[in-house]
Amino acid sequence: MRIDVLTVLPGLFDCFLKEGVIGKAISSGKVEVKVHNIRDFTTDKHRVVDDVPYGGGPGMVLKPEPIFRAYDELTKEGEKPYVLLTEPWGEKFNQEMAVELSKKPRLMIICGRYEGVDERVKSLVDREVSIGDYVLTGGELPAMVIMDAVLRLIPGVLGNLESLRADSFSDRGLLGYPNYTRPAEFRGMKVPEVLLSGHHKKIESWRKEQSLRKTLERRPEIIENLKRKGLLTKEELE
Numbered sequence: 001m002r003i004d005v006l007t008v009l010p011g012l013f014d015c016f017l018k019e020g021v022i023g024k025a026i027s028s029g030k031v032e033v034k035v036h037n038i039r040d041f042t043t044d045k046h047r048v049v050d051d052v053p054y055g056g057g058p059g060m061v062l063k064p065e066p067i068f069r070a071y072d073e074l075t076k077e078g079e080k081p082y083v084l085l086t087e088p089w090g091e092k093f094n095q096e097m098a099v100e101l102s103k104k105p106r107l108m109i110i111c112g113r114y115e116g117v118d119e120r121v122k123s124l125v126d127r128e129v130s131i132g133d134y135v136l137t138g139g140e141l142p143a144m145v146i147m148d149a150v151l152r153l154i155p156g157v158l159g160n161l162e163s164l165r166a167d168s169f170s171d172r173g174l175l176g177y178p179n180y181t182r183p184a185e186f187r188g189m190k191v192p193e194v195l196l197s198g199h200h201k202k203i204e205s206w207r208k209e210q211s212l213r214k215t216l217e218r219r220p221e222i223i224e225n226l227k228r229k230g231l232l233t234k235e236e237l238e
C-alpha cells in the first residue's frame, strides 16, 4: 500500500513514521508513506496556503489551489488514490472502516487545519473521516490514528506473534480480555487460576466470556449491533 499525506505541518509525522511497527513496515518496504507539505505546492513568494473566509467569520480557510496542485502532481502516474479528508464532522472511523481502507492499493489523506478546507477541495475527496466528536487543532493526529489502524492490518506488517491478536474479537469491535504476565502474584493480586492451568480450551472460553462481558458492560451497542448482523455465535449469546 502507498499513502500520500497532504499537510501544512509535515514535521508532526516524523516520529510516527520512524518508530515501532509503522516505522519497521516503512523501512522494510512493506508499505510506502510519503508526507507532502502543502506549502511546497504554492507558487507565490510567501507560500500562502490559507486565506480569510468569504462571507466573513473567524479564522482562516485552507486555499484550494495548493491542494489541487499537490493532487494533480501526485496522481500524474500510478493508481488513483482513495482520498480521505480528516474533519471533526466526518464519518466516524472504526475498525470496520480500517479493514475496508486496508484493502485499497493507494490512499491519500488530506489533513484539515485552521477552520477547515475550502469546500471545493471536497470534489477530490472520497471520504470525510472523523475519529471522534471533538475538535482538535488540526487533522494530522487523526491522520496518524487512521494510518496506524490501517497499516497494522496490511499482511506482513505485524510480526507473527502480534498478528495472532487480530482475531475474530478485535475485528468485530469487541473489547479485549484481561492480560497478565509474570509474576503469578503481585502485591497480593493473583493471576486468575485458569490462565495458569495450561488448559487451552478453558483459557479460550474464559477469554471469550471476559471479552463479551466487558463489551456488554461498557459498550452494549456493539453487542446489539453484532446480534443484528448475526455475528455472534449461539454460545456467545448465552
Ligand SMILES: NCc1ccc(-c2ccccc2)nc1
Pocket (backbone or CB within 6 Å): 086, 087, 088, 089, 111, 112, 113, 114, 115, 116, 129, 130, 131, 132, 133, 134, 135, 136, 137, 138, 139, 142
Ligand atoms: N475527528 C477529529 C478531528 C479531525 C479534524 C479536526 C480539525 C480541527 C481543526 C481544523 C481542521 C480539522 N478536528 C478533529
